[in-house]
Amino acid sequence: xxxxxxxxxxxxxxxQPIADPDAVRLxxxxxxxxxxxxxxxxxxxxxxxxxxxxxxxxxxxYAKKTREYFRGIEFKWSEGGREDFPKLSVKAREExxxxxxxxxxxxxxxxxxxxxxxxxxxxxxxxxENNPDVVFFDGRxxxxxxxxxxxxxxxxxxxxxxxxxxxxxxxxxxxxKDKPVISYCTGGIRCEVLSSLMINRGFEDVYQIDGGxxxxxxxxxxxxxxxxxxxxxxxxxxTEFGGGAEDPNYVQLGHxxxxxxxxxxxxNCANEPECRVQYLSCPECxxxxxxxxxxx
Ligand SMILES: [Zn+2]
Ligand SMILES: [Zn+2]
Numbered sequence: 001x002x003x004x005x006x007x008x009x010x011x012x013x014x015x016q017p018i019a020d021p022d023a024v025r026l027x028x029x030x031x032x033x034x035x036x037x038x039x040x041x042x043x044x045x046x047x048x049x050x051x052x053x054x055x056x057x058x059x060x061x062y063a064k065k066t067r068e069y070f071r072g073i074e075f076k077w078s079e080g081g082r083e084d085f086p087k088l089s090v091k092a093r094e095e096x097x098x099x100x101x102x103x104x105x106x107x108x109x110x111x112x113x114x115x116x117x118x119x120x121x122x123x124x125x126x127x128x129e130n131n132p133d134v135v136f137f138d139g140r141x142x143x144x145x146x147x148x149x150x151x152x153x154x155x156x157x158x159x160x161x162x163x164x165x166x167x168x169x170x171x172x173x174x175x176x177k178d179k180p181v182i183s184y185c186t187g188g189i190r191c192e193v194l195s196s197l198m199i200n201r202g203f204e205d206v207y208q209i210d211g212g213x214x215x216x217x218x219x220x221x222x223x224x225x226x227x228x229x230x231x232x233x234x235x236x237x238x239t240e241f242g243g244g245a246e247d248p249n250y251v252q253l254g255h256x257x258x259x260x261x262x263x264x265x266x267x268n269c270a271n272e273p274e275c276r277v278q279y280l281s282c283p284e285c286x287x288x289x290x291x292x293x294x295x296x
Contacts, residue, residue: 007081116195148228
């Protein structure tokens with residue numbers, strides 16, 4: 001009888017000044033290779049951002065060793081394993097989240113300098129309850145918000161995080177500069193940067209959610225201020241909170257681009273590589289027509 005070993009995925013990031021990112025990259029690569037982990041890790045002068053998967057004991061050793069250098073780093077444990085990643089990729093880049101503003105972000109031993117105030121999920125609800133002016137600002141790509149977002153959220157017109165600076169500088173959002181703004185993203189890392197970029201541009205009262213949508217959804221399911229599904233960057237493409245899409249409080253936001261039927265399923269347009277669009281489709285329409293609305 002074979003005993004199946006338990007596998008896990010670790011998700012983590014830490015903003016911390018790194019004097020020699022390339023040395024950290026080599027150390028992380030050797031560490032993961034020695035432990036047989038697969039995944040993606042990015043190191044920059046401002047910190048580390050990674051997802052690795054493998055046997056649970058290897059993950060534990062990885063977390064312990066990584067914590068010796070990145071003190072206070074928090075690991076989120078998730079289901080999955082090495083096979084969820086094609087290989088191990090460890091890179092040193094200009095930024096750990098690619099906003100195209102490597103010179104603007106300031107990081108010290110406590111993390112990002114001048115970022116938005118951190119809120120727990122409970123504090124998010126309190127702030128909204130006590131202040132009718134609060135605005136939710138989506139810190140993700142517009143596509144992700146097609147299947148789920150905070151109630152009445154402002155969704156900027158961005159395809160990649162690189163577009164945020166152009167959007168913020170456009171003047172479109174100047175009306176919210178004196179209002180309380182809660183920026184949010186999947187796990188919190190993008191808003192660490194985005195909220196500081198907003199404050200640098202004159203947004204006066206900016207917040208971010210500790211642990212992002214994931215932690216909020218784990219706390220409130222479909223009974224809070226979150227509506228719909230959460231876009232995720234793995235094979236599943238989306239996930240639901242609480243009682244899932246069957247929950248009577250679940251709000252259906254996504255619709256098939258071809259027939260309008262309710263769906264949360266994203267597909268890659270079959271017109272690759274010319275078209276790199278991910279679009280929403282019901283399985284029936286996908287069978288008949290594997291193209292996005294533009295290419296169909
Ligand atoms: Zn359809
Ligand atoms: Zn297309």
